[in-house]
Amino acid sequence: MMNSKVRFAPSPTGPLHIGGARSALFNYLFAAHQNGQFVLRIEDTDLERSRPEFEDEIIESLRWLGIDWTEGMLQGGVNGPYRQTERLEIYQQYLKQLLNQGDAYYCFCTQEELEAERQDQLDSGSMQRYSGKCSTLNDQEVQERLAAGIKPTVRFRVPEHKIQVVNDLVRGRVSFESDNSGDFIIAKSDGIPVYNFAVVIDDVLMGITHVIRAEEHLSNTPRQLMLYDALNFIYPKFAHISLILGSDRQKMSKRHGATSLVQYREMGYLPEALFNFLALLGWSPEGEQEILTAEEIIASFTLERVAKSPAVFDMDKLNWVNQQYLKKKTTSELAKMLKPFLSSSEYASDIENMDDLRYGLLVESVRDHLVCLSDVTKYMDVFFREAVYEEEALQALAGDGVLTVLENFRDDLPYFSEPEEIKQFIKATVKKLKLKPKDVYMPLRSALSGQTHGPELPYLISIWGREESIRRINRTIVNIVK
């Protein structure tokens, strides 16, 4: 198993999804674990839906997640090109071979005819598969149709009564009966090969030893195996990993909320957190530790520990994992990462006007609340908005000694105070007035912010500074306490 080579072969028909990212990740982990090779190939044979922008986006997403490959897109390599639409001549050769061998034939059925055929089979409850109508056309009939300008598809002639066995590395032995599959199309009428065909050619020519992909491809594998047989190719090893489901146990799709990697990046999830979380979806390390570095995951990743059952994507757990990684960041690292999120918020100018010291304090005061970076904007109101008194705050301000507390604070508040100094000052005030801490803190908090909850009070005061804090106190005294 020393020279293993895997691949990830996305179709650029949309952004990189959670599911695709997980497949890419498992391939990456498998390769990295044994120092194998990893090819990134683009399967863009669906001309209708493939778009170059998506190709770029997928590649960028992989990079962002921390997934590297050793060959293929951007890296180059001796087995290129790595974009399927640039490999058309290659597929053509094998198509010709299959045609010559009699393992494939031209099919002139129109889409309407096929649709009608399918509908009939559906109505009569019989097996849904191609009837084989064109499989018996003789040379002359074929030539006539070609001469008439009909563009044929190419179908693979499925052998009869053959058992195809997939020795899957995660699922074990899975067998299929060839008779359950009709002659399937391997090249469309425009000459472009279809997935099941192109994937076989590419995997063989690129020397792929292990095909690790999502379970949805398990049922396609026997068709691919028949192609391997017809072309006299040696099978790679297969490993089909289970699907990722939404909370309703359906395959993840756009209606499950954020499903693309870019969305998570935009929300402010850390790539290392997603890397860790995705690795845990369908795989588990031996110990009980769940927060693991990429290196640790690579070191212990094996297909033997990959789960067979599908996994529901749990946003709560992702949030927790992300929080764990956020906590590891220093305040200055966080401050830097948070900037773009604040700069595009309504508080952009407020943040811009803050000096580094105060901005650092602000970050420190809200960091424990963050689940993802974009959350930061939810906690900015209290710093920059004029106090709007909540019911509980008004109650806290209605107490007996409130005015004394406020005036004492206002008159004795020291200059240039850092949170710790302010904390000491409040402590001293508590002592001096012979009150319970709460009877000092709550009136102050309420008077300053209009709320009974929020960031630690010493931080709030320090961030506002002496002048602003006194202004707020006075405003409350005049308007509320009187």
Place this chain on the structure above:
RNA sequence: GGCCCCAUCGUCUAGCGGUUAGGACGCCGCCCUCUCAAGGCGGAAGCGGGGGUUCGAUUCCCCCUGGGGCUACCA
């Protein structure tokens, strides 16, 4: 409909014939605490059902049920 895969707390999972069925998220409670978080401690919560095999099944086999996938000139 046919073929295939899957099945342990709500969720992610450990388990690979004998365990008080372990961990994590979430939830609940307590502690800490000016508040909200964070943190610490504790708790509730699971082997889908029925047959076998076995001295003994969560674990092995079969059936059922449930969920998912494939069945495209998509991948």
